[in-house]
Amino acid sequence: MPDTPLASVPPPGCRVFITGGAQGIGRAMADAFAARGARIAILDAAAMPDAPAAWIIHQGSVADPVAVEGVVAEMEQKWGGIDVAIANAGLSANRPTLGITPDAWRQVLDVNLTGVFLTAQAAARRMVPARAGVILATTSIYADRGGAERAAYAATKGGVANLVRALACEWGASNVRVNGISPGYADTALTRALIADGRIDPVAIIGRTPMRRLGRTQEAAAVACFLASPAAAFINGAILPVDGGWGANTGP
Numbered sequence: 001m002p003d004t005p006l007a008s009v010p011p012p013g014c015r016v017f018i019t020g021g022a023q024g025i026g027r028a029m030a031d032a033f034a035a036r037g038a039r040i041a042i043l044d045a046a047a048m049p050d051a052p053a054a055w056i057i058h059q060g061s062v063a064d065p066v067a068v069e070g071v072v073a074e075m076e077q078k079w080g081g082i083d084v085a086i087a088n089a090g091l092s093a094n095r096p097t098l099g100i101t102p103d104a105w106r107q108v109l110d111v112n113l114t115g116v117f118l119t120a121q122a123a124a125r126r127m128v129p130a131r132a133g134v135i136l137a138t139t140s141i142y143a144d145r146g147g148a149e150r151a152a153y154a155a156t157k158g159g160v161a162n163l164v165r166a167l168a169c170e171w172g173a174s175n176v177r178v179n180g181i182s183p184g185y186a187d188t189a190l191t192r193a194l195i196a197d198g199r200i201d202p203v204a205i206i207g208r209t210p211m212r213r214l215g216r217t218q219e220a221a222a223v224a225c226f227l228a229s230p231a232a233a234f235i236n237g238a239i240l241p242v243d244g245g246w247g248a249n250t251g252p
């Protein structure tokens with residue numbers, strides 16, 4: 001008898017926690033999971049007045065363990081648990097390293113790295129005993145390479161990638177998978193602010209990208225849905241690039 005094909009979308013009703021979901025890549029992820037019948041909970045530093053009424057929305061920081069735990073606790077109380085956690089919130093911090101104050105450095109680490117740890121830990125406290133769950137983190141093309149004026153950003157994203165690998169090793173035996181999604185430059189407020197400040201050059205980025213364009217937020221979101229699906233059941237500890245080939249290209 002032939003094997004039943006594995007579904008490449010998350011099961012309907014799946015309970016998904018997304019940080020930084022008010023806009024950009026996180027919002028596209030929330031919309032993509034919701035379009036596939038998932039239930040959505042979001043923690044974002046910004047308000048989200050346009051969110052559908054059925055979503056759980058908390059305003060707060062991923063760097064605050066009480067705020068992170070508060071969302072997961074409400075998911076548990078309302079929906080009986082959590083199936084997917086996506087640690088997506090992140091700050092860009094492109095500035096000359098000699099001008100980074102210790103407080104500014106710590107702020108980037110708190111949000112981009114500690115925020116991922118706290119999100120993963122709160123989710124896994126439920127997932128490990130349940131022996132089921134998927135944890136995803138949004139890394140970056142700077143997770144495994146450097147770049148001028150990207151000291152804090154690259155340090156945190158490299159940290160997130162290795163945190164993903166470490167957690168995948170620790171929780172894999174409990175059937176909790178941990179993976180990363182590594183978008184190239186996507187057309188979001190974060191990227192637009194960097195372009196407006198003259199900190200990145202879109203012509204150079206597009207020139208290095210074999211597909212000759214910026215990414216779309218929906219493209220990272222679709223990969224998140226796939227990684228949360230039964231078809232990805234044996235993918236663990238991976239960092240999947242969604243960058244149009246940027247990372248494959250050593251040329252200009």
Ligand SMILES: NC(=O)c1ccc[n+]([C@@H]2O[C@H](COP(=O)([O-])OP(=O)(O)OC[C@H]3O[C@@H](n4cnc5c(N)ncnc54)[C@H](O)[C@@H]3O)[C@@H](O)[C@H]2O)c1
Binds near residue numbers: 024
């Ligand atoms: N846009 C890109 O080109 C790109 C490329 C690679 C990786 N990324 C990563 O993708 C993720 C999302 O980026 P984006 O482009 O959608 O950014 P964005 O700035 O459009 O959205 C980020 C969201 O995170 C929220 N946020 C910021 N600090 C927070 C905190 N302390 N607690 C909770 N929420 C907080 C913001 O309010 C915002 O809603 C980030 O981790 C970023 O590093 C983005």
